[in-house]
Amino acid sequence: MKGERLSSPLRLRRLPPRPISAASADAAANADADHRLVVSGGGRLAGHVGVSGSKNAALAVLAGALCCSSGAFALRGVPDLSDTRTMAAVLRSLGARVEEHGGGEVVVDAGAVTSVEPDSEAIGRIRAGFFVLGPLVARFGEAEVALPGGCRIGARPIDLYLRGLAALGAVVQLRHGKVRVEAANGKGLVGGQFHLDYPSVGATETLMTAASLADGVTILSNVAREPEVADLAKFLVTCGAQIEGAGTSTLVINGKKRLHGAEFTIIPDRIEAGTLMVAAAITRSCISLSPVIPGHLTSIMDKLSAAGCKIIQKGRHILEVSALSSPNNGDLQGFYLKTLPYPGFPTDLQPQFMALLTTCSGLSVVEESVFENRMHHVKELQKLGARIRLSGSSAFIQGKRHRSAALSGCPVEAADLRGGAALVLAGMAVEGVTEISGVSHIDRGYENFEAKLLSLGANIERKVEHQQQLMTGIA
Numbered sequence: 001m002k003g004e005r006l007s008s009p010l011r012l013r014r015l016p017p018r019p020i021s022a023a024s025a026d027a028a029a030n031a032d033a034d035h036r037l038v039v040s041g042g043g044r045l046a047g048h049v050g051v052s053g054s055k056n057a058a059l060a061v062l063a064g065a066l067c068c069s070s071g072a073f074a075l076r077g078v079p080d081l082s083d084t085r086t087m088a089a090v091l092r093s094l095g096a097r098v099e100e101h102g103g104g105e106v107v108v109d110a111g112a113v114t115s116v117e118p119d120s121e122a123i124g125r126i127r128a129g130f131f132v133l134g135p136l137v138a139r140f141g142e143a144e145v146a147l148p149g150g151c152r153i154g155a156r157p158i159d160l161y162l163r164g165l166a167a168l169g170a171v172v173q174l175r176h177g178k179v180r181v182e183a184a185n186g187k188g189l190v191g192g193q194f195h196l197d198y199p200s201v202g203a204t205e206t207l208m209t210a211a212s213l214a215d216g217v218t219i220l221s222n223v224a225r226e227p228e229v230a231d232l233a234k235f236l237v238t239c240g241a242q243i244e245g246a247g248t249s250t251l252v253i254n255g256k257k258r259l260h261g262a263e264f265t266i267i268p269d270r271i272e273a274g275t276l277m278v279a280a281a282i283t284r285s286c287i288s289l290s291p292v293i294p295g296h297l298t299s300i301m302d303k304l305s306a307a308g309c310k311i312i313q314k315g316r317h318i319l320e321v322s323a324l325s326s327p328n329n330g331d332l333q334g335f336y337l338k339t340l341p342y343p344g345f346p347t348d349l350q351p352q353f354m355a356l357l358t359t360c361s362g363l364s365v366v367e368e369s370v371f372e373n374r375m376h377h378v379k380e381l382q383k384l385g386a387r388i389r390l391s392g393s394s395a396f397i398q399g400k401r402h403r404s405a406a407l408s409g410c411p412v413e414a415a416d417l418r419g420g421a422a423l424v425l426a427g428m429a430v431e432g433v434t435e436i437s438g439v440s441h442i443d444r445g446y447e448n449f450e451a452k453l454l455s456l457g458a459n460i461e462r463k464v465e466h467q468q469q470l471m472t473g474i475a
């Protein structure tokens with residue numbers, strides 16, 4: 001086998017998975033607890049807020065770190081989220097060393113990997129766990145990975161991952177709910193060509209890492225152009241990979257025999273930044289935020305500006321968002337929004353923008369084109385008094401004036417991560433108290449969410465029911 005050998009007899013796909021770490025056990029316990037966010041709406045926000053490192057870039061880089069067979073290295077800007085802790089558990093279950101040093105620094109040593117079969121329970125909790133398939137099969141010539149979890153926002157198939165790996169010389173089998181992939185030549189993956197029918201983020205990331213260790217040149221076309229994909233490419237190049245075309249729709253990858261680890265800083269989270277920008281808009285406030293990469297936020301700034309918000313770049317990585325007064329008859333105007341792959345409007349901000357549109361004047365239309373079932377928040381926004389008509393993947397929103405008496409707080413339930421964030425934002429805009437359950441979804445992707453909103457002046461508390469305890473800010 002050309003692929004790196006796991007030290008015999010520890011070809012661990014036959015060994016039981018390693019136990020999940022204490023940290024991830026805590027995270028699991030946390031997820032089981034009944035956390036609620038209690039938001040008292042109607043107030044304004046002010047001040048400056050910090051943006052964490054990108055969840056989706058961090059998850060892809062943590063998976064990509066499995067390509068690196070030499071020594072320990074530090075990743076910076078890794079947000080402390082239940083998803084990143086779960087990904088750390090996935091890596092540990094393979095034998096990698098992962099140390100969370102605080103302040104966003106995570107030290108990874110994937111040199112000691114002893115298994116090609118990650119813990120299935122951890123894989124099933126997040127979408128990005130499946131991304132380890134690429135590095136594992138490329139490095140060891142085989143891998144067996146359970147089907148992934150993540151937000152329930154559509155069927156989320158994995159056909160592109162599997163067809164792409166087959167184009168690199170892998171044989172793929174699906175059995176007992178797991179995907180087993182082996183290099184057909186019994187050695188390792190070989191360079192090849194693959195056209196993605198749809199520019200899938202995860203499939204692009206998985207195939208890019210696999211191709212980085214394949215024998216020869218790989219050309220991937222119609223790939224995802226998301227900044228998180230480009231960040232993963234930047235990380236792999238720092239580790240010795242040869243990748244051209246990151247950020248464009250074609251990647252040309254010249255595979256290397258080995259990659260070495262390297263220090264790397266994750267980009268700021270454009271989805272968290274967008275969520276905080278909506279927080280300013282929906283409460284008709286003025287806030288600033290940093291660090292951001294303004295170029296990643298173009299479609300978001302365009303929509304907020306069209307609504308009547310004023311956005312000023314105050315420094316290279318600082319934005320100020322103001323909705324204190326609007327040129328459009330004094331209030332924000334509704335608009336048409338369609339989610340698309342980058343550089344189009346991100347699906348991960350669709351629910352938050354829908355919450356905003358319920359407070360804007362006029363009729364707005366939101367078309368979700370990326371995922372076929374990402375409208376769970378509509379029913380909950382309707383409970384708050386929003387007038388939304390759903391037709392397939394399109395929502396027609398009859399806007400209301402901000403602080404209209406018709407929008408009022410009540411208990412609502414988050415069914416997924418961004419839908420949950422949308423309910424928090426809506427709760428900040430409506431009169432009265434909104435109690436949001438299903439908070440474990442929000443904790444998957446927002447670092448210190450309520451602490452950040454509190455620091456801006458929001459009235460928000462975390463209630464942990466079964467501990468009979470009311471906590472404010474971060475738990």
Ligand SMILES: CC(=O)N[C@H]1[C@@H](OP(=O)(O)OP(=O)(O)OC[C@H]2O[C@@H](n3ccc(=O)[nH]c3=O)[C@H](O)[C@@H]2O)O[C@H](CO)[C@@H](O)[C@@H]1O
Pocket residue numbers: 056057059127128154155156157158159160161198199200201202203224226347348370371372
């Ligand atoms: C961990 C992570 O990075 N998650 C992000 C990633 O998810 P994820 O990588 O899962 O999203 P994809 O880009 O793959 O999905 C987009 C569309 O492609 C389809 N598809 C995907 C793969 C496949 O093999 N076949 C197929 O048909 C999906 O069903 C979906 O309709 O990108 C999404 C789109 O920006 C974001 O919402 C998620 O936050």
Ligand SMILES: C=C(OP(=O)(O)O)C(=O)O
Pocket residue numbers: 126127128149150151153348417418445
């Ligand atoms: C859909 C999301 O995440 P995941 O792909 O991890 O489910 C998200 O971040 O909004």
